[in-house]
Amino acid sequence: MEPRVTIRVQAEPFDAAAESALIAEGRFDIGAIVTFSGLCRSEGGNLAALELEHYPGMAEEEIGRVAAEALGRWPLQGVTVIHRFGKVSPGDGIVLVVTASAHRAAAFEAASFLMDFLKTRAPFWKKEHATDGTTGGWVDAREADDAATERWIRV
């Protein structure tokens, strides 16, 4: 069977359990599903919300390219990536990655690869809104995220 690929960029919340069930529905060649959810932190109670800006069109295309790269590297039966935009509150999901494979190593590695590449290549930007009503400004890119992406390039 062909790998099941789902890519969505949306304002609405996602249901991680439902997406995980959907990737395996009606097929019996999957032995491992890894589900990763990235959530909005409250930063010790100081953060009221994150506002996610994205580049419509490119966001979907770039996630598609990263997913295609993962499908080329690992034997995957399914890849789901959902990335939200707009305002998200602490505790809300921001990004969902689901990978399905016959064995766990490919599913774990592909999920990790997808997240590392999404962080540094998917055109999304986070702005912080503080609980005191001020705008904390744009979140800076982390060098640790670049390093995490580069480790896959060396492989």
Place this chain on the structure above:
Amino acid sequence: MTEVKLVYFAWVRERVGVPEERVTLPETVHTVRDVAAWLAGRGEHYAAAFENSEIVRAAIDCRHVKPETPIAGASEIAFFPPMTGG
């Protein structure tokens, strides 16, 4: 003379002051770096957006590009800060 659509995101957009615009680039502008340098000379808002032009990232027609990438054939050029999604 090349007419292109420029789009801006996050703090690049805020500093420039508009989310998108159509511009006619002079013949001397060949690469993405040239576009950024030309924009930086259009006034204080642009100068602020591109003051540290090595940080600003770019995409041509929805694909990431490097500063030295030629802009020939581009219809949409985007400028934005390093991405912070995920």
